[in-house]
Amino acid sequence: MEITNTIIEKHGLKKEEYESIKKLLKRNPNLLELGIFSAMWNEHCSYKSSRLHLKKLPTKGKQVIQGPGENAGVIDIGDDDAIVFKIESHNHPSYIEPYQGAATGVGGILRDVFTMGARPIALLNSIHFGSPNHPKTKSLLNGVVSGIGGYGNCIGIPTVAGETKFNETYNENILVNAMAVGHAKKNKIFYSKAKGVNKSVVYVGSKTGRDGIHGASMASAEFDENSEDKKPTVQVGDPFTEKLLLEACLELMKDDSIIAIQDMGAAGLTSSSVEMASKGSLGIELELDKVPCREENMTPYEMMLSESQERMLIILEDGKEDYARQIFAKWDLDFVIIGRTTNTNKLTLKFKNKIEGEIPLEALASKAPIYNRKWSKKKISRKKLDLKKLKKIKIEDALIKILSSPNHSNKSWITNQYDQMVMCDTAQKSGSDAAIIRIHDKNKAIALSVDSSANYCKSHPITGGKQIVCENWRNLISVGSKPLAITNCLNFGNPENEEIMGEFAECLEGIKEACEFLKFPVVSGNVSFYNGTNKKNIYPTPVIGGVGLIQNLNKTLSHKFKKEKSIIVLIGKTFGHLEQSCFLKENYSIIDGNPPEINLINEKNNGEMVLKLIERKLVLSAHDISNGGLLIALSEMSMGSNLGIKIEKSKKLRDLKEYFFGEDQGRYVLEIDEKNLTSVEKFLKSGSIYYEIIGKTQENFFEIENEMKIDTNVLYKANNQWYNNY
Amino acid sequence: MKFSVTVVLKKDVLDPQGKVVQNTLNNLGMSDLKSVRQGKFFEIEIDEQDQKKAEIKVDGMCKKLLVNLIIEDYKINKL
Amino acid sequence: MKFSVTVVLKKDVLDPQGKVVQNTLNNLGMSDLKSVRQGKFFEIEIDEQDQKKAEIKVDGMCKKLLVNLIIEDYKINKL
Amino acid sequence: MKSSVIVFPGSNCDRDIAKALEKMQFKNQMVWHKETDLPKSDLIVIPGGFSYGDYLRSGAIAGKSLIIEEVIKAANSGCLVLGICNGFQILTETGLLKGTLLRNKNLKFINKDINIKVINNQTRFTSKYKLNQILKINIAHNEGNYFTNSTHLNELKNENLIAFKYCDEKGNINNQSNPNGAMDNIAGIFNSKKNILGMMPHPERMVDKFISNTDGVNLFSSILH
Ligand SMILES: Nc1ncnc2c1ncn2[C@@H]1O[C@H](COP(=O)(O)OP(=O)(O)O)[C@@H](O)[C@H]1O
Numbered sequence A: 001m002e003i004t005n006t007i008i009e010k011h012g013l014k015k016e017e018y019e020s021i022k023k024l025l026k027r028n029p030n031l032l033e034l035g036i037f038s039a040m041w042n043e044h045c046s047y048k049s050s051r052l053h054l055k056k057l058p059t060k061g062k063q064v065i066q067g068p069g070e071n072a073g074v075i076d077i078g079d080d081d082a083i084v085f086k087i088e089s090h091n092h093p094s095y096i097e098p099y100q101g102a103a104t105g106v107g108g109i110l111r112d113v114f115t116m117g118a119r120p121i122a123l124l125n126s127i128h129f130g131s132p133n134h135p136k137t138k139s140l141l142n143g144v145v146s147g148i149g150g151y152g153n154c155i156g157i158p159t160v161a162g163e164t165k166f167n168e169t170y171n172e173n174i175l176v177n178a179m180a181v182g183h184a185k186k187n188k189i190f191y192s193k194a195k196g197v198n199k200s201v202v203y204v205g206s207k208t209g210r211d212g213i214h215g216a217s218m219a220s221a222e223f224d225e226n227s228e229d230k231k232p233t234v235q236v237g238d239p240f241t242e243k244l245l246l247e248a249c250l251e252l253m254k255d256d257s258i259i260a261i262q263d264m265g266a267a268g269l270t271s272s273s274v275e276m277a278s279k280g281s282l283g284i285e286l287e288l289d290k291v292p293c294r295e296e297n298m299t300p301y302e303m304m305l306s307e308s309q310e311r312m313l314i315i316l317e318d319g320k321e322d323y324a325r326q327i328f329a330k331w332d333l334d335f336v337i338i339g340r341t342t343n344t345n346k347l348t349l350k351f352k353n354k355i356e357g358e359i360p361l362e363a364l365a366s367k368a369p370i371y372n373r374k375w376s377k378k379k380i381s382r383k384k385l386d387l388k389k390l391k392k393i394k395i396e397d398a399l400i401k402i403l404s405s406p407n408h409s410n411k412s413w414i415t416n417q418y419d420q421m422v423m424c425d426t427a428q429k430s431g432s433d434a435a436i437i438r439i440h441d442k443n444k445a446i447a448l449s450v451d452s453s454a455n456y457c458k459s460h461p462i463t464g465g466k467q468i469v470c471e472n473w474r475n476l477i478s479v480g481s482k483p484l485a486i487t488n489c490l491n492f493g494n495p496e497n498e499e500i501m502g503e504f505a506e507c508l509e510g511i512k513e514a515c516e517f518l519k520f521p522v523v524s525g526n527v528s529f530y531n532g533t534n535k536k537n538i539y540p541t542p543v544i545g546g547v548g549l550i551q552n553l554n555k556t557l558s559h560k561f562k563k564e565k566s567i568i569v570l571i572g573k574t575f576g577h578l579e580q581s582c583f584l585k586e587n588y589s590i591i592d593g594n595p596p597e598i599n600l601i602n603e604k605n606n607g608e609m610v611l612k613l614i615e616r617k618l619v620l621s622a623h624d625i626s627n628g629g630l631l632i633a634l635s636e637m638s639m640g641s642n643l644g645i646k647i648e649k650s651k652k653l654r655d656l657k658e659y660f661f662g663e664d665q666g667r668y669v670l671e672i673d674e675k676n677l678t679s680v681e682k683f684l685k686s687g688s689i690y691y692e693i694i695g696k697t698q699e700n701f702f703e704i705e706n707e708m709k710i711d712t713n714v715l716y717k718a719n720n721q722w723y724n725n726y
Numbered sequence B, C: 001m002k003f004s005v006t007v008v009l010k011k012d013v014l015d016p017q018g019k020v021v022q023n024t025l026n027n028l029g030m031s032d033l034k035s036v037r038q039g040k041f042f043e044i045e046i047d048e049q050d051q052k053k054a055e056i057k058v059d060g061m062c063k064k065l066l067v068n069l070i071i072e073d074y075k076i077n078k079l
Numbered sequence D: 001m002k003s004s005v006i007v008f009p010g011s012n013c014d015r016d017i018a019k020a021l022e023k024m025q026f027k028n029q030m031v032w033h034k035e036t037d038l039p040k041s042d043l044i045v046i047p048g049g050f051s052y053g054d055y056l057r058s059g060a061i062a063g064k065s066l067i068i069e070e071v072i073k074a075a076n077s078g079c080l081v082l083g084i085c086n087g088f089q090i091l092t093e094t095g096l097l098k099g100t101l102l103r104n105k106n107l108k109f110i111n112k113d114i115n116i117k118v119i120n121n122q123t124r125f126t127s128k129y130k131l132n133q134i135l136k137i138n139i140a141h142n143e144g145n146y147f148t149n150s151t152h153l154n155e156l157k158n159e160n161l162i163a164f165k166y167c168d169e170k171g172n173i174n175n176q177s178n179p180n181g182a183m184d185n186i187a188g189i190f191n192s193k194k195n196i197l198g199m200m201p202h203p204e205r206m207v208d209k210f211i212s213n214t215d216g217v218n219l220f221s222s223i224l225h
C-alpha cells in the first residue's frame, strides 16, 4: 500500500514528521510501521510539546523512591511500606461515551499502579463539566459518575475523594481525571525496564479486539464536527477481568519471576513493547500470530494499535513460564508467550513467518520529536476591579447563594454512588479536606486530595499553578498529615497555539516554585493537550493529586465542629481579596481580576504550625479556607451537625463581604477547646503566626453578631438540594 | 400498540457479559456453544393506532434514551 | 445455528428498571407511552445442525443459567 | 469456632470479612470456588463483591459453581451460612433463600450508612442484639431491592424469618427509610430453619471504631455463642 498524504494526515503526523521517519528508517515505512510511529509520536505518548517544561519540575526528595518515568511514582512512608500513585486523564473518550470513557479511565490508572507491584487501596477523581444549563451536561455527569463507580465498585477499590466542577469552558470538552493509589512493600517494586536477551515476552489478560484503534491519536487531536466518526474507537471496560488480572499479577509478584512488567495502556501492544525494550536498551521480537484475538482475521496493524483494555505485557525469568502460566490459568486469563527480547535494538514484528515490520527502537523512543513550542507570557491586568458600585447584598443571602450553587453543593449525590468503604480501611471519606486511608493492619495512614482552580489559572497562570499546589498541601495538613509528594494531570488546550502554550509554561512554573519551596516533589503525572473544539480551548486546568502521611491514626481530624463553646481561631491574614472569588461569581456573575496572591513563606509556616498543633492534640477540628472564603469554611464545619458558631464582630472589620468572602490564601480555621487556648496561643506567638480569635461554637445557630443569625439546618438544606433537583 | 426493542452491542465492541456467560455455559458442559452476546430487551406499549406513527415514536425513544448509539445497535418489532 | 432468547420479568414481579425508563420517557415528553418492561436479550450460536436438538440445547441453557425461573419468563426464537 | 469464607472470582469483600472473623477469634479459612470439598466448618460465609462481574444477574453464575453444591449440603445438615450483599444474592440464586434481589429503585449504586432494626433476636445470628435495636450499618449495592411472592412474604412474617428491616434513626420503618425499594423494608432474612442468614448490609464493615462503628460486632459474637 502506498503511503499517501491523506494516510499520513489520518495518522496525525505532520509532513516534517513523516520526513524524519523516512530518515530514521532510511526507507519508506509500510502501513504497519507508519501506524506504530503515529502511536508513539503522538502527543499522548511522546510528550513532544511538554517534555522540555516537565523537566523543570522538582522530582527528588528523600521520600521519593521512583519519580516520573515509570508507570507510577513511588514514595517511602516508613517501615517497609511504599505508596505508588498516579493520575491520568480520559477526557476525550469520556465526552464521546461518558460511562465507558470514565470506566476505562479508572481501569487504566489502576493498571499503572498494580503493574508496579502495589495493591490499589484508593481511587480519586477530578471531573469538570460544562455549564449545568448546557444540554449535554446532565447526561455527561450521570454517565461519568456511574462509569467511575461502575468500575471501582466492581473491582472493589474504594473511591474516596475527588472534585466536581462546572464551568462553561468545558461545554464541549469535559475533563475526567482519575487517580489511583496503591500500597507496596518497598523492596518489592516492579519496573518496566527489560533486562536480558532471549527472555520470554508474555501477553496476559483479555483478548485483543478492534476497539480503541488510534485512541492515543484521538487524545492528541482537537475535536471537530467529524469527531462523531471516531466513535468506533470506544472501548468497553471489563472490571471483572481487571480484578482477575490484578489478583493474578499480585500473586505472581510474590515470587521473583518477573523481570519487567508493563500494562498495555494508550497505544497498547506498541507502546508497552517499545517502552520495555527501549528502557532496557534491548530489542524485542513479537510473533503476532500468537496474540490472543477476540475477532477473526485481525491484521498486525490492528493488533499493534488496538487499545483493548485489561491486558499486560510481562518479561519473565527463564524457566518461570509454567509457574506463571498456572497462576493465570487459575484466574481464567489468557497467558501466551508472544515473543522474546533480543539484542538488536529493534522492534521486530513477525506474522505468518514473515517480518511485517522492523523499526529501530530509538526511532520510536529517544529520537521521537521534541518541540520547543513558541509560547507567550500572559498579559496580566494591573487594574483593580472597582467593587464599590456593586449592588448591596446581605451577608446571609450571599452565603446561601454560594452554598446552594452547583459548584458548592454537597456532593453526596455523587459519592453515594461510589463504594467508599470496601477494603475496610477508609478512616475518612469524601466530603472532607482529604480522605484518610489506613495502611492495612497498621496504625498509620495516608491522606489524599485532588485540587484544581481553572479560573485562577486562566487569569494568572503562575499564581494559579502555585495556588493549586498550596491548596492541596493545606488540605493534607488539615486532616493532620504531613504532605509528602504529588502527581499532576495537566489539562490544556492546543499547544500549537502560543497563548495556550504560554498558559502551560507559566502554570508549570508556578507548580514548580510551590513544590520546590514546600519540598513537595512531583513523582508522576500526565499531560492532556488539545482539550477544545474548533479553536475554542478550555481554561488551563492542571490538577494536583497529593499524598500525605499520618503516623498515628489517633491523631487525625475531621473538619466538623465537635462541641459547643469551643474557641474558633483563624490562622493567617485576611486582606479581603475578592477578585476571581466565588462571591463575585455566584452573586454578581463577575469572573474577573487576578487571583489572590500566594505567599509561600506564610503558606509553609502556617501549615507547619497547624500540623504541629494537630499532632499535639490541641485541635478539635481544622479546615482550610479556599474557594468561598472564611464564611463558607465555617459553614462547612457546621453543616450536618447542630453546632453553629457565634462570630464576634470585631471593630477592625472594614468591609464585611471582603472579610467573610475574601479568598486570601494560606489560611485555616481551627476549633480549639477552651482549656487548650493558652498553649495554642503560646505556640502561635512563638512561631510568629498571624491569628485571630473570631468566636465560639454554639448549639443550633450560625450567627454573626448584629448581622445574621440562622438555624444550622438552613445551611444544610441550602447545601443539599441542587443535585437532587437537577 | 405493542413493540419489542432488542438492543445489542455493535459487532466489534467488547461484550464482557456475553463472554462470562459463554465461559460459564462451556464450564457447565455445553460444548457445542459457539458464541453468546448479551443485550437488552424492551416491551413497549403505546397509545397510538397508526403503526407508522407508532414506530416513529418508538424509534424516537430508542434514540433518545433506550439505546447508546455509540456502542449499540437496535431493532424494533411489532408484537 | 443461531437463536435469540428474550427474558422478561414475570407479570407480577416489580420491574424497577422498566418503571424508571417509563418515567424518564414520560418526562421527555412521550405522553402516549403506556408501559415499558425491560428484560434481557441473548444471541446464541451453537454448533448443531438439527433444529430440534439445537432448540433443546438452548432451552437447557436457559433453564440452567440464563433465566431465573422464579421471577423470569423466556422465549426462544430461531434467527 | 471454625469458619470458611468462599471466594469467587470477583468477590471483593472476602478479605474484609476474613479480617472481621479473625478479629472475633474465629479460626478462618478461605475456600477457592473451584475446590470440591469444604473444610469442616461451623460457619460458612459467602462474602460481598461482584462475583463474575454480576454480569448476568447478580449472584447467578456463582450460584452454579462447584463449591456451591457443598455449601448446599452443609446448609442442609444444619451448618450456619451467612451471605452478605453479593452473598445474599448468591444464596437466593441457589434457592437456599427464597425471593430475589432486584435493581435498587433509583437504579443507582448506593453506598452509605443506613439504619436497620433487629426484627428477630431469637436466632443464632442475632441473639446478642436487643429486639428492635437500631443499628447503623453500611450498605453498598446495585441490587438490594428484595422481592418475593406474597405466599413467601406471609411465611417470612408468620414464622418470624425477617432478620432486619431498614429504618430511620428513630426506628421508623417506612418509604423514606427504605434505601433501595425492598419489599416491606426487608434488609435480611432467614431460611425456615434459621441456620441461613442473607443480608444486604455489611456487618464486617462495622467492627472497628477507627473506620466506622462497632454495630456489626454482635452479629459475630452471637454466632460464637
Ligand atoms: N505532568 C507530569 N508531571 C510529571 N511526570 C509526568 C507528567 N506527565 C507525565 N509524566 C510521566 O511521564 C511518564 C509517561 O506517562 P504516560 O505516558 O502518561 O504513562 P502511561 O504510559 O502509563 O500512560 C510517566 O512516568 C508519568 O508519570
Ligand SMILES: [Mg+2]
Binding pocket: A070, A071, A111, A112, A263, A265
Ligand atoms: Mg502505564
